[in-house]
Amino acid sequence: MPPIICNTALEAVSLIENGETIWTHSMGATPKLLLDALAVHALNRHDLTLLQLHTEGAESLSDPRLKAHLRHRCFFGGVPTRLLLQQGDADYVPIFLSEVPKLFRSGEQHIDTAIIQVSPPDKHGICSLGISVEATLAACQMAGKIIAHINPMMPRTHGDGFVHYQKFAAVYEQSIVLPQHPLAVSDPISSAIGKNVAKLVRDGDCLQMGIGSIPDAVLSCLTEHRDLGVHTELFSDGVLNLVESGAINNSRKKVHPDKLVTGFALGSQRLYDFVDDNPSVIFMDIEQVNDTAIIRKNPNVMAINSALQVDISGQVCADSLGTSIYSGVGGQMDFIRGAALSEGGRSVIALPSTAAKGTISRIATVLSPGAGVVTTRAHVHYIVTEYGIANMRGKSLRERARALIDIAHPDFREQLCQETFDIWRLRV
Incomplete structure (x- = not known):
């Protein structure tokens, strides 16, 4: 009918x-x-x-x-x-x-x-x-x-x-213009985080990232890289710039080689014109895009995600501010686990060191009451702020605490050290 x-x-x-x-x-x-x-x-x-x-x-x-x-x-x-x-x-x-x-x-x-x-x-x-x-x-x-x-x-x-x-x-x-999301305006904090994350990216990596000021800042630092691939749940104009420069060609991927794989795109009209009838970009069912068993088949998966808060042991909250729901679980764990299982794979949680105009440290001794743990401390790998990179892989609670305090905002480091001893009984 x-x-x-x-x-x-x-x-x-x-x-x-x-x-x-x-x-x-x-x-x-x-x-x-x-x-x-x-x-x-x-x-x-x-x-x-x-x-x-x-x-x-x-x-x-x-x-x-x-x-x-x-x-x-x-x-x-x-x-x-x-x-x-x-x-x-x-x-x-x-x-x-x-x-x-x-x-x-x-x-x-x-x-x-x-x-x-x-x-x-x-x-x-x-x-x-x-x-x-x-x-x-x-x-x-x-x-x-x-x-x-x-x-x-x-x-x-x-x-x-x-x-x-x-x-x-x-x-x-009816014809109607689609929502436009141009590249985020660069700011000093996002730029510093982007440079730190970019240090972890190697030629030939298969990227997963989101949209926003930090992912855009990371992508802007990758113009000299070569043979990058993309298998991601979403992408924006920052990826398009690297495709046009030749940094992204998807040549080293094992799953859908030479294809940019995504579940959705959000950006400018230029981006929408690029994906229109473009066989080199394939939009797939998110059950396939985010399937850990598929993600891991590509070597050197580099998963870049964000967070609202991280505690001193490496637990990552990405969906709520305490009990107040802000966003969602999304595909963060899909890709963090897929990257960990990928040969040569790595994952990054990137976030500014502070919130509320510098009055709150996003690196906290314990998560806010009611905060949801999206990525567990057993899954987390790299955590990055504008102050540096902390590697959590294989590290003890004491080593994690020291590394995270080192990349926290300087205004909060002494307080974090004291609270870490008072609450966790860890001398850092």
Whole structure:
């Protein structure tokens, strides 16, 4: 049965009934027009649940009037949902990103409707999920119905993210510019961290990194490297610059050699133009991208991730500020473990030494009460701040404490030494 062709986004989402569990396409492919329409439609519905990762520009669904009608269920928090999570008005599900598609495919998490944004169908009737495949392919495979925003500005990307037009229950077409995330503005702290991390990167490494000022700073320091590869859950313009300079060519990878592998991309229009119909870039199901068994097959995996807080023993909190949920588990552990098992692999947790305008040390004697441990002290390898590099591999608690205090902000080192003795009974 062909899809219903709708004249408005509101008409498209009107297929959603009371009590439904809905998945929304995420990241740069967040179907903002359909979600804005859902914010209106939901006022006439009840018991709706919206499953999501990080969404871009979906603030309309955070309207307080929706509290009695729709509840967010987040596998990752972002700007539209962060306050709701911290107020207890949304639910957070701690889970490795690689496990989210499995949750859907196993039936553990039921999905009634998937709301997505796609490219126009090609001559075979196939649409592309474009710049964000992540868990949305699995959601489309398992959902009872799919509502699609067909956006002529969505790139048609290669890889796993294809859905046939005939599988849609309803479609609405309108051109709309995708979210733009240009390279982060460099600052002295991020630049210093970037230089320190770059010291650990070797020619031929297979990179995984995120987006933001620190990853961008790291990438800007790699222009003289050669034969770098990329197998990452997401990438931005910093990677594109290294592809164009020849530093990244993916020639030494064993899994998808000569291909840049990712789950989603977020950046400038220049980046979106680059991935459009580009067979050298493949967007894959995040269950495959973040599979430790696949990651480890590439030699010299270099996983670069961030954190909110690290304790003196090496425990890493990356999803919360104490009990206040900030983001999510994401793929950090997927890649840290994959890198550890890779021949010659390494992993880095990079973070500024302080927060709150220098008033709080991010390296703490103990994590804040309620803080979630995303990466355990047994998994952590390198921790990097603007003050240097601490290698945790094979180190005792006392050795870890000394190394971490050495890269903490100087204003807090004496205090950390005293607290380490008082709490841990370790003389450093």
